[in-house]
Amino acid sequence: MSDTQNFIVLGGSGGGLNIAHSFLKYMEPELKKLGKTYHLYIVDSSSHFFWNTGSPRSLVSATLLPTEKLFVPIADGFNSYDASLYTIIHGTAISWDVEGRTVTIKLAADEATQTLPYYALVLATGTRSPSPATSLHGNHMLSKAALEDLNNKIPSATSVIVAGGGPTGVEVAGEIGHFLNGSAGWFSSRPANPKAKVTLITKSDTLLPVLSKPRALTAETYLNKVGVDVVYNISVVSSTTDADGKTTVNLSNGEQWTADVYIPAWGTTPNTEYVPADLKNDQGYIKTNPTTLRIDAAGSRVYVAGDVGDYSRGGYHSLYTATPILAANIRRDLLAAAAPDETSVPDRLFTANNTETQAVPIGPRGVGAVNGWSLPSFLIWLLKGRDYMVGNALKTVHGRMV
Ligand SMILES: Cc1cc2nc3c(=O)[nH]c(=O)nc-3n(C[C@H](O)[C@H](O)[C@H](O)COP(=O)(O)OP(=O)(O)OC[C@H]3O[C@@H](n4cnc5c(N)ncnc54)[C@H](O)[C@@H]3O)c2cc1C
Structure with missing residues (x-):
């Protein structure tokens, strides 16, 4: 034996x-x-x-x-x-x-x-x-297909709903808003010619619960600058894909909204x-x-x-x-x-570590903190938003972080 x-x-x-x-x-x-x-x-x-x-x-x-x-x-x-x-x-x-x-x-x-x-x-x-576009749901091909499906839909979308006010929802809405609507200049709060109505809905009364209230409000300001509206205190109860490929979501307040693209991004x-x-x-x-x-x-x-x-x-x-x-x-x-x-x-x-520690890119900007100390927007872009630290994928698989 x-x-x-x-x-x-x-x-x-x-x-x-x-x-x-x-x-x-x-x-x-x-x-x-x-x-x-x-x-x-x-x-x-x-x-x-x-x-x-x-x-x-x-x-x-x-x-x-x-x-x-x-x-x-x-x-x-x-x-x-x-x-x-x-x-x-x-x-x-x-x-x-x-x-x-x-x-x-x-x-x-x-x-x-x-x-x-x-x-x-x-x-x-x-x-x-x-x-599956934001995490594995079995083999990776499911996630790859979900990403490709969104790649096909998003460029022509004129309406997008993202549900979830945590970092995934905020990052996803920020990227979509920036890609479709561009970014407002220094003295504007909204992009000049937004192409799409992008809405982020959250069941909470604040975004990014790990971060302080002022930083969460800054996140909303940065989302607005890429043409994203934030709606608080509402959740998605169910969603259906319509015959024309759009999605209708049923909301907790009884309303129904329809969008070209819907991305659920709440919790895990x-x-x-x-x-x-x-x-x-x-x-x-x-x-x-x-x-x-x-x-x-x-x-x-x-x-x-x-x-x-x-x-x-x-x-x-x-x-x-x-x-x-x-x-x-x-x-x-x-x-x-x-x-x-x-x-x-x-x-x-x-x-x-239960301190206020999180970095959240929002299009070309970002909010975040380390141990309660504020991280400036440009640093979040430099550290994370530039390429979402994608080099760490190979490092992780090859054990170079060990
Ligand atoms: C969109 C998104 C963005 C994120 N960004 C950041 C960030 O910027 N910074 C940060 O710190 N964290 C971030 N996170 C969180 C980060 O991804 C997780 O902390 C990290 O992936 C956790 O790693 P893990 O090994 O615990 O589990 P996971 O990465 O969840 O992996 C679990 C693995 O187990 C496999 N598996 C599941 N069930 C079974 C089973 N029954 N049998 C066999 N295998 C199984 C899965 O296929 C998967 O490979 C993000 C998460 C998401 C969703």
């Missing part, structure tokens, strides 16, 4: 890939010296990673930000490792036997199922936004359908030890990486802080199990 233990990572995006590379680069060689052999499995419903941070611009026009740059084959990032050490499975985790320490995966190729036992398990299945849903209910909080996020990032109720060596856990409010900035800490704690656990007589090192502890 093989002594090889399975190290399984569910989800091959920012969180999962960081841990997978940490494992192959640093942990596996160390454990091998102790006579322990492991096999890494990376499981993802998509064969390609999606840099969805760039989707607000890419959905407007593939000329502005080519779709190809947003999607990177996950397998390409692992070519430099010994192929016998890892397997990338294109499939979806559909159930998790916590007692039996197995996960069952539905394979994308033939829909057959495969059950794998694990020695260590990392859950990194993230979240999804309502539209955790991808945790395979997780037993007692391990999830009321919103469906995985209950995670907020400092060690283990799932204490799931037995030894079970962890959470990225947005699927309830330990932070999510986002790449949180993920980049949390994954080195998580990697240190996984290494600690695996070394302690491999060499129990050695003195074990203490856990590294994570602290969530």
Whole structure:
């Protein structure tokens, strides 16, 4: 019987890939010296990673930000490792036997199922936004098709509705407004000749809840400058695609609006359908030890990486802080199990950053703050709005952030 233990990572995006590379680069060689052999499995419903941070611009026009740059084959990032050490499975985790320490995966190729036992398990299945244009909803081809569909519709659109007042909705509305309507000059509040009526609706009484009220109001001013109107305290109850390709939305105030393009961009849903209910909080996020990032109720060596856990409010900035800490704690656990007589090192502890930290490009401008300190508009453009940091897609897949 093989002594090889399975190290399984569910989800091959920012969180999962960081841990997978940490494992192959640093942990596996160390454990091998102790006579322990492991096999890494990376499981993802998509064969390609999606840099969805760039989707607000890419959905407007593939000329502005080519779709190809947003999607990177996950397998390409692992070519430099010994192929016998890892397997990338294109499939979806559909159930998790916590007692039996197995996960069952539905394979994308033939829909057959495969059950794998694990020695260590990392859950990194993230979240999804309502539209496949802004997050993966299965294989990446769905998202690519959704982006291309919008690329075809938006240039000729004269009416656009975006629903959701968080960063995704604001960025999407800002990009569409700028592309279709241009931008107002220094002394104007609106573009001179707007081509399209672009409306951002939010069920809240403010935009961008992470940012302060004055910055949220500045966001509205910048949206107005690219011809976007903001309507507060209304939500979309349902939407239907009409025979002519337009969309009619039914609103919470009883009104019906019709537009050439409708983009739902509110909130996110955790991808945790395979997780037993007692391990999830009321919103469906995985209950995670907020400092060690283990799932204490799931037995030894079970962890959470990225947005699927309830330990932070999510986002790449949180993920980049949390994954080195998580990697240190996984290494600690695996070394302690491999060499129990050695003195074990203490856990590294994570602290969530709940300060006012967010950067939101709005067409050629932007609002944001770091730890409550204001970021000037031009800096947001320089750091993020210029190219939506698309270079990070390759870096993430190839483990260059680890
Ligand atoms: C439009 C948009 C813009 C954003 N911009 C920013 C930004 O500017 N800055 C920032 O900090 N954050 C931003 N975010 C948030 C950022 O994208 C997330 O924080 C980050 O992607 C989280 O990474 P993750 O690895 O936790 O999960 P995700 O990126 O959500 O990935 C989860 C992975 O798991 C896979 N998966 C899901 N379910 C299963 C399953 N059952 N079995 C197998 N695989 C599965 C998915 O295919 C996916 O590859 C943005 C999000 C959106 C939607």
